Amino acid sequence: GAGVSQSPSNKVTEKGKDVELRCDPISGHTALYWYRQSLGQGLEFLIYFQGNSAPDKSGLPSDRFSAERTGGSVSTLTIQRTQQEDSAVYLCASSGGGALADTQYFGPGTRLTVL
Amino acid sequence: QKEVEQNSGPLSVPEGAIASLNCTYSDRVSQSFFWYRQYSGKSPELIMSIYSNGDKEDGRFTAQLNKASQYVSLLIRDSQPSDSATYLCAVTSGTYKYIFGTGTRLKVLA
Numbered sequence: 286g287a288g289v290s291q292s293p294s295n296k297v298t299e300k301g302k303d304v305e306l307r308c309d310p311i312s313g314h315t316a317l318y319w320y321r322q323s324l325g326q327g328l329e330f331l332i333y334f335q336g337n338s339a340p341d342k343s344g345l346p347s348d349r350f351s352a353e354r355t356g357g358s359v360s361t362l363t364i365q366r367t368q369q370e371d372s373a374v375y376l377c378a379s380s381g382g383g384a385l386a387d388t389q390y391f392g393p394g395t396r397l398t399v400l
Numbered sequence: 401q402k403e404v405e406q407n408s409g410p411l412s413v414p415e416g417a418i419a420s421l422n423c424t425y426s427d428r429v430s431q432s433f434f435w436y437r438q439y440s441g442k443s444p445e446l447i448m449s450i451y452s453n454g455d456k457e458d459g460r461f462t463a464q465l466n467k468a469s470q471y472v473s474l475l476i477r478d479s480q481p482s483d484s485a486t487y488l489c490a491v492t493s494g495t496y497k498y499i500f501g502t503g504t505r506l507k508v509l510a
Contacts, residue, residue, distance in 0.1 A: 316496060327488065327502035328444070335496065376443055380496075388434070389498065391443040 287311075289392035291377050297398045298367055306362040306395045310379030317360050318389060319352060320376045328376065334360060367399045404491050406501035414509050419476040421504050423489030426470070433465055433472045434490040438503065444488055448474065479508045 290309045298304050310317050319331040330344040334354040345351070349367075354360040364371055374396050378389040403426045413419045421435075432451055436444035448463040450456045450472065456463045462475040472491075476483055486503040 318498075328498075328500040330497060330499075333496055341497070387496075388446055388449060391445070394443050 289377055289379050289390055291375075291392040291395050293395060294393060295396045295398075297400065299400050300369060301366055303363065303365045304367055304397065306364075306375050306397070308360045308362070308377030308379075308392060310358065310360070310377070311390055314379035314381055314390075315357065316380045316387070317354060318378045318380075319360070319362050320378065321346075321373045322376060322394075323373045331362070331375075364397075367397075369399050372397055372399045404489055404499045404501040406487075406489055406504045408502060409505040410507045411504055412507045412509055413479050415479060415481060417479050417508075419479045419483065419506055419508070421474040421476075421487050421489075421506065422471060423473065423491075423501055424471045425489075425491045425499070427491065427493050427499075428467075428470065430467075430470075430491045430493050432492045433463070434492075434498070435461075435463060435472075435474045436488040436490060438486045438488055440485070447487070476506075479506075481508045481510045484508045 292307045315336045317334040320328040321331055322328050332352045333341040349365045352362045374394045376394045377392045380387040380389045405424045434449045435447040437447050438444045448461055450463040450465045453465050453467055460477045464473045484507050486505045488503045489501040490498045492498050
């Protein structure tokens with residue numbers, strides 16, 4: 286596609302439910318990132334995928350959070366047993382990858398609200 | 401702890417003026433520097449990237465980097481109300497991991 290896409294755009298769930306957020310990166314981009322942005326805050330790094338390498342999960346806030354990337358393309362971020370503090374906008378970004386930093390292009394985000 | 405610091409603002413400037421946004425970073429080995437613009441309720445979009453000391457100009461935007469002083473700035477000339485947004489500074493240290501500042505909110509007054 287022309288840009289990074291994410292779905293759903295909005296998700297309202299009840300505390301304790303599991304949610305899945307999807308990211309479809311720019312075609313050909315090998316690197317994929319997930320961030321979380323709480324209201325009025327900066328971007329919090331969650332996880333990074335690069336090609337077939339093991340992901341960097343160092344930013345995941347708890348073991349309720351997990352992510353996978355199938356076939357080096359689409360990624361799913363799963364939050365189990367959601368809590369109210371998980372409410373935020375979840376942003377996905379992709380880049381061309383490589384050893385040096387490259388420009389990240391962001392998707393529109395998924396706004397998660399946990400009631 | 402690697403940090404990127406920005407004044408949260410809001411920074412208010414009149415239309416047509418120069419807006420100056422500043423960012424400092426703590427990691428001396430930082431190599432790549434980015435400015436993103438984020439409108440309310442939208443995702444960040446890249447404005448400028450800079451890798452070498454000095455100035456880099458793109459239209460009304462100029463990024464300035466001073467590695468010795470560990471700061472990077474963004475100047476917006478002839479500011480327009482449409483420039484009103486939050487500007488995020490991001491820094492990397494030659495790896496994939498970006499460190500973002502919390503952003504400066506800019507308000508351009510018509």
